[in-house]
Each structure stands twice: as structure tokens, then as C-alpha cells.
Amino acid sequence: MIVRKSKLVACAAVILLVAITATTATAQITYHVTFPNAVHHETEIILMVSDLPPGIAEFRMSRSSPGRYAIHEFAKNVYNVRAVDGGGRELRITRPDPYQWNVSGHSGTVQVSYTLFADRAGGTYSQVDVSHAHLNIPATFMWVRGMDQSEISVMFHPPMNSNWKVATQLVPTGEFTFTAPDLQYFMDSPTELSDFSLREWDVPSGDGGTSTIRLAVHHRGTESEVDEYADMIRRVVEQEIALFGAPAPYDHGTYTFIADYLPWASGDGMEHRNSTILSSSGSLANNALGLLGTVSHEFFHSWNVERIRPRSLEPFDFERANMSGELWFAEGFTSYYHPLFIKRAGISSLDDYARQLGGRLNTVINSPGRAFFSPVEMSMQAPFVDAATAVDPHNRSNTFISYYTWGSVIGLNLDLTLRTRFDLTLDGYMRLVWENFGVPETPYTVGDLERALAEFTDDESFARDFFDRYIRGSEVPDYAELLAHAGLLLRPFNPGGSFLGIVNLRYDEDGATINSGTRIGSPLYEAGLDRRDRIISIGGRSLLSDDDWQAIKADHDPGDMVEIEFEQRGQREAASLIFVDDPRLELVTYEAAGMEVTGEMREFRESWLESQVR
Ligand SMILES: [Zn+2]
Structure with missing residues (x-):
């Protein structure tokens, strides 16, 4: 009794306080x-x-x-x-x-x-x-x-x-x-x-009514280009809605794509609760498919980010940088899905899709950045990289991997693991995360995502292990094994080829200056070369053009050791340079590799990559 009474008194005091705050805060x-x-x-x-x-x-x-x-x-x-x-x-x-x-x-x-x-x-x-x-x-x-x-x-x-x-x-x-x-x-x-072109159409909403999708395009092209583009967007939107079963509940029943495709616009895409900004200096005439990737990405954010929201971003602070350890999921899983929806909508081919995945896998598997930060910590770097500007150089080619790219291949890892080990799908996991956090708009933490994975697979130790290895840790799984289930081959891009490092070289009349940093583990890095160093010769051969650079690599096998002469901070230097195997990877279909595609692989592809609209 006493406890209840004191609770009542406390409640009254709180109500009074709220009333006072409310009157002073409604200008x-x-x-x-x-x-x-x-x-x-x-x-x-x-x-x-x-x-x-x-x-x-x-x-x-x-x-x-x-x-x-x-x-x-x-x-x-x-x-x-x-x-x-x-x-x-x-x-x-x-x-x-x-x-x-x-x-x-x-x-x-x-x-x-x-x-x-x-x-x-x-x-x-x-x-x-x-x-x-x-x-x-x-x-x-x-x-x-x-x-x-x-x-x-x-x-x-x-x-x-x-x-x-x-x-x-x-x-x-x-x-x-x-x-x-x-x-x-x-x-x-x-x-x-502006005097934009407008298209709008209705989609069934979750409550038995309809939601309106609007496309406002400010551009310099024709109306028929807008019609074709709107049709592609309609098909992608349909695949995304099929995943969740209904569009997100827009606050006033309408979602608006606001596009500026103008020579005087800058390339970008930015999600908001019931709208998105799409901007590019390109046009629908020359790059509609490229622009569609951003559409697919930002629309997925109407679920994943706008309503499935990391606790670290709630509420958004307009006075300081907002840091989140969850961008590998918020941005990364969104990046996993955005090309997948375009594939499922039948707009891109399997070869295109494989090429895109291969580029991302190559980046993550070969980047030295994994030794420095986990995906959670990489997410926390966003305030320094997300359209941030600074005048001093950084060491990001060694220490950073975009949480978009890394997160997208974690999404691939989880999707293929759920499919091969549990007969489940990432689509199903996303639906559970939507039910648990999106529908009630309860912001989530990394721990919440792990618990949802345990609930979804009914396997707590799998969920803990996955998060320990790939989210809080920096491991990569055996992607070649995972992708083989779909008849996709992860293989060397340049088998037998030799490699010195990926660098940006500026040639002059008697050498080549390294404009980029050199990468940890690459022959140039190990030989002691870095940004602004000027290469004079490699193995006695001068380096005056990209043709020279390619010929030097072609004339040596992995394991060959030669002398490299260079200038560093005003000093002439020489060092031993050892060619290594080209570590770069690519992803191709078994068809392209001349390998047999089994019925099982075709079924796997079908449920993963084909239309999910019933
Ligand atoms: Zn995004």
C-alpha cells in the first residue's frame, strides 16, 4: 500500500513536470x-x-x-x-x-x-x-x-x-x-x-489499404525515359515489398523518391523516413541502370535504418557527429540487398551480379584493414569517411574497409550459411528483425541482432560464434565453398601472374611517382616505398609509362627478386623487390568457367536470385 501510494505521488509530480516542460517548449x-x-x-x-x-x-x-x-x-x-x-x-x-x-x-x-x-x-x-x-x-x-x-x-x-x-x-x-x-x-x-516530372502508383499496404509511391525527377531528358525508369523502379520496389510482406508504414501513406539528375548535381543518395534524395550528374539516357542501384539501396532503408533503427542514432544529434557501431548492418546489409533486388527483378544478369559480388569479395578478402578494425569498429569510422573532408593524408588504404562493402559480404556469408546449414534465408532473418525492432520502432543494439539470430536459427552457439568471428572479429569465411552451392566460382583473377602492389603512378620523363599509399604486404611496401616516392628503375629497366609497368610484371614470375632504384624524401635509394602471386580474385558462373551446373545448384540459384513476388 505504502509503496503504491508513494508511486502515485511520484507519478503526479512527473505529470506536473511534463506539463510545465510542454508549455515552455511549444513555441x-x-x-x-x-x-x-x-x-x-x-x-x-x-x-x-x-x-x-x-x-x-x-x-x-x-x-x-x-x-x-x-x-x-x-x-x-x-x-x-x-x-x-x-x-x-x-x-x-x-x-x-x-x-x-x-x-x-x-x-x-x-x-x-x-x-x-x-x-x-x-x-x-x-x-x-x-x-x-x-x-x-x-x-x-x-x-x-x-x-x-x-x-x-x-x-x-x-x-x-x-x-x-x-x-x-x-x-x-x-x-x-x-x-x-x-x-x-x-x-x-x-x-x-523545380519543374520536375512526376509519376505515382499505389501498392497494397500492410493494413488492407494502399500506400502511394511517388517519383519526382528533375532532369533534362524525355518523358519516355522517365516512364522506363519508373517501370524499373516499380519492379525493384515490388521485390523489396515481397521480402517484408508489405511496404513500411509511411507516416502519411506516401513515399517519395526525389531525384536530381542534372549536370550541376553531385552523385549521392540519402535515405529519409518517407522519402529519399537521389542525385547525379549523369542522366537517365546514359546511366539509368547505374542510378537504379541507389534507388534500390535507399528504398530498402525505409525498413532497415529508418524503422529498424540502431539505438546509437536515436535521437539524431544536430550538434555533433553521430557514431554507430551498427553500420555494417544498417548500410552493409542494405548494400548486400540492393543489387540482389535488381537481379531478382530480372533487370541484371547472373554474370553482372557475380561480377559485382566478386569485386566486393576481392576488396574485403585482400584488404589489410581487417587487421586493424572489426566491422563494428569500422562502422565507428564513419564520421571520418562519410563524405568527410580534410586536407591531411590518411592511411585508409591500409586501415579501412568500407562498412558498406564489408557489411555486404557479411550479409552474403550469413545468407549462404543460413541456406546451406539451416535451410533458412537472410530474407527470413530480416523479417524477424523487422517484427522485433522495425514494427514497434524499438531501436536495436549489436547484442539484439545476435539474440535475433539465435532466436531465428534456434541455435544460440551458432549466433554467438557468427558474431564473435565476423562482427566483433575480423575473420572471413570460406566464400569459395559457400558460393559453390550456387555454381559460382571464386578464383584468381590473374592466375600465375606476378604482382607488385596496386598503386597510382604518375609518369614523367625519367621515372614514376607513387601518388597513392602503398599497401601493407605488397612487394613495394615491403621494399620500403611509400607515397610520393619516385621509382627510377626496376631490375635495371626504366619505368616511364604504363606499358613499362605492365611489361616489367609480365617479364617476371612470382618469387623473382630484382633491385628497385628510387628517390625518397630527396635521397637516392636501392632495395630488393620480390614479385609475388597476384592475389586478386574474381567470381564467375560455373558456365563461364566451363564447369557443370547441377540441378541442385540451379534450385539454389532459383530460391536465392530469382523473383520472390508471388
Ligand atoms: Zn545507405
Whole structure:
């Protein structure tokens, strides 16, 4: 009794506290966006806030953007910042740090105005010009600290005679007016204003109704190119929905692909809750199939990342880098699936699919990076590699493997292991992860994924062993054995060929300078050569062109030892150089290798690589 009573008292206190916080945290926030100087990539933004609590109001530009893990200083492109009160009286602004504008002396209403310069269309930044306004929200909009729960209204004012329409996951309240329920949703809602081509179609949703898929393409091609592209997307979307049984429950029943395929856009893809940004300087005419890979990838994120969400990314922090040890799953498994869906949709061939897998396997199996970090630790490197920029060199060719690539071959390992050892599939495991974490939107940890694998296989020791070896550890399985079940052959790319290392060489009139780093274990590395060293001769032969480089390798067998002469930091040096076997691998079909494909292999391929739409 006493315990219950004290619990009741505690509850009342909590309710009171929540009520107070709620009233102070629901300011009225409205943005007006105009484009008086679009030709010079400027937009003018007015942010009106009322019902502010007394004291200093803190206005900030974000330092990070949902789905991007490196810091990007969006404040650098903001200027002409002014603040006035409800009566138009100028308010004092101070700068506590590079990202923040503190406004004091207000009486509850503040209007901040600023100019934003924006000229990069992609998943992280914004671009304003005569053709469009491509707005990534954290790159564009200042926000008020502590007002995360307030509803946000936005009014876009397109240039006169622009024919601009709006594509966004923001909630429409008019042609150019939108709302977001809170700051997290607003920041997650990139918006494209342009004269784009639009296609939309319905798919059955999980609740017996329908969901709408929209494709807004801002491009320079023809309408029939958009029709063909939309048809390919429809087929890929169908395969992805078949895996989970239904589309993810979009917040307003609609999912929007927002594409900018323009010579002045930058290559990127960025997932959001009910939309994605797809951007490229390429066109549908010359690279529709290449662009489709990003479509397939980002759409899978509407389940895996947007709703099956790592705990480390919840909630997303706009003030600092967000680190996650789960990107081998969030990005890696998504990368395993994105070409698989295109194969299952019948758009790519088995040879293409094998070639792509072979490239990834070669990278992971041969990379020295596995000696430095596990897939979990590699994921934590994202803030330094995910579109991060720096001026100093790094040693990533030795220490890093992309969590996309590594994670994708872990997905392959798990899929083939489940199929050969348990008569289960990775599709089934993904459905269980969806049920356990996606449907209830309960963020997961690496431990949760391991427990789900134990539940799925009913084999706790298998799950522990798999995670110890391949997720927390850096082992690679016997991929050749696993792939043989499908009649796929993992073999040397250049059998019997000799090898010195994969380097980028710049030739001049009497030598070749190494532009890249050299790789641990490669003959050049072992001989003591590194970035910026200039090779004069190998085995007495000068190195003046790529033809020389190829001829030197062709004239020597693995195991041959010769002298290499080079310049290093201004000193002339000589060392012994030992040719080794070319370690590079490729994956081909048994058909291509002239080997027999059994009925069992054909069945294995069928259930793994063919359409899953019933
Ligand atoms: Zn991704």
C-alpha cells in the first residue's frame, strides 16, 4: 500500500513536470523562404518564433544531417543575420560559438532573417539556382534550441514564372505551405522545388489499404525515359515489398523518391523516413541502370535504418557527429540487398551480379584493414569517411574497409550459411528483425541482432560464434565453398601472374611517382616505398609509362627478386623487390568457367536470385 501510494505521488509530480516542460517548449515556429537572388545561389530565409520563454533565445545551424555521419559546418554559408522583435525593433545578437546566434532582449517573439549561399545538390547540402531549389533541411534552416517538440510551418515563395512545384515528405497544407510535427521530422525532410516530372502508383499496404509511391525527377531528358525508369523502379520496389510482406508504414501513406539528375548535381543518395534524395550528374539516357542501384539501396532503408533503427542514432544529434557501431548492418546489409533486388527483378544478369559480388569479395578478402578494425569498429569510422573532408593524408588504404562493402559480404556469408546449414534465408532473418525492432520502432543494439539470430536459427552457439568471428572479429569465411552451392566460382583473377602492389603512378620523363599509399604486404611496401616516392628503375629497366609497368610484371614470375632504384624524401635509394602471386580474385558462373551446373545448384540459384513476388 505504502509503496503504491508513494508511486502515485511520484507519478503526479512527473505529470506536473511534463506539463510545465510542454508549455515552455511549444513555441510557434514559421519559416518563409524566398529566392530573390537564385542566379547567385542565394536564398533569403525568415524564421518567426513566438511564445518563446524569457531570456536568451539560441538560434543554431546544424553540424550534421540525418543519414550522414561526418560533421558538415552548415553555418559557414550563412550571412546577413538580423533579429527583430514583434514590433520590428532590432534585437542584440551575440555569438557564443561558430554555429550559434544568441538573441536577447525579446519579449516572446523574435524574427530572425538571413541569407544562405547554397550550390551543391546532393544528400547533405542545398543548391539554389534558376533551375531549382534543392534544400537539405539541416543545411538550410536555423532552428531554436530547446524547441524540438514545437510544430514547424514552412512557406516557400518560388520565383515568379518559375513553374516550380514541391516534392517533399513534409505535410502539405497548401501548394507551397507545409508543416512538420517536430524538429526531428523537419530535419529529415529534404525538399525539392523545380519543374520536375512526376509519376505515382499505389501498392497494397500492410493494413488492407494502399500506400502511394511517388517519383519526382528533375532532369533534362524525355518523358519516355522517365516512364522506363519508373517501370524499373516499380519492379525493384515490388521485390523489396515481397521480402517484408508489405511496404513500411509511411507516416502519411506516401513515399517519395526525389531525384536530381542534372549536370550541376553531385552523385549521392540519402535515405529519409518517407522519402529519399537521389542525385547525379549523369542522366537517365546514359546511366539509368547505374542510378537504379541507389534507388534500390535507399528504398530498402525505409525498413532497415529508418524503422529498424540502431539505438546509437536515436535521437539524431544536430550538434555533433553521430557514431554507430551498427553500420555494417544498417548500410552493409542494405548494400548486400540492393543489387540482389535488381537481379531478382530480372533487370541484371547472373554474370553482372557475380561480377559485382566478386569485386566486393576481392576488396574485403585482400584488404589489410581487417587487421586493424572489426566491422563494428569500422562502422565507428564513419564520421571520418562519410563524405568527410580534410586536407591531411590518411592511411585508409591500409586501415579501412568500407562498412558498406564489408557489411555486404557479411550479409552474403550469413545468407549462404543460413541456406546451406539451416535451410533458412537472410530474407527470413530480416523479417524477424523487422517484427522485433522495425514494427514497434524499438531501436536495436549489436547484442539484439545476435539474440535475433539465435532466436531465428534456434541455435544460440551458432549466433554467438557468427558474431564473435565476423562482427566483433575480423575473420572471413570460406566464400569459395559457400558460393559453390550456387555454381559460382571464386578464383584468381590473374592466375600465375606476378604482382607488385596496386598503386597510382604518375609518369614523367625519367621515372614514376607513387601518388597513392602503398599497401601493407605488397612487394613495394615491403621494399620500403611509400607515397610520393619516385621509382627510377626496376631490375635495371626504366619505368616511364604504363606499358613499362605492365611489361616489367609480365617479364617476371612470382618469387623473382630484382633491385628497385628510387628517390625518397630527396635521397637516392636501392632495395630488393620480390614479385609475388597476384592475389586478386574474381567470381564467375560455373558456365563461364566451363564447369557443370547441377540441378541442385540451379534450385539454389532459383530460391536465392530469382523473383520472390508471388
Ligand atoms: Zn545507405
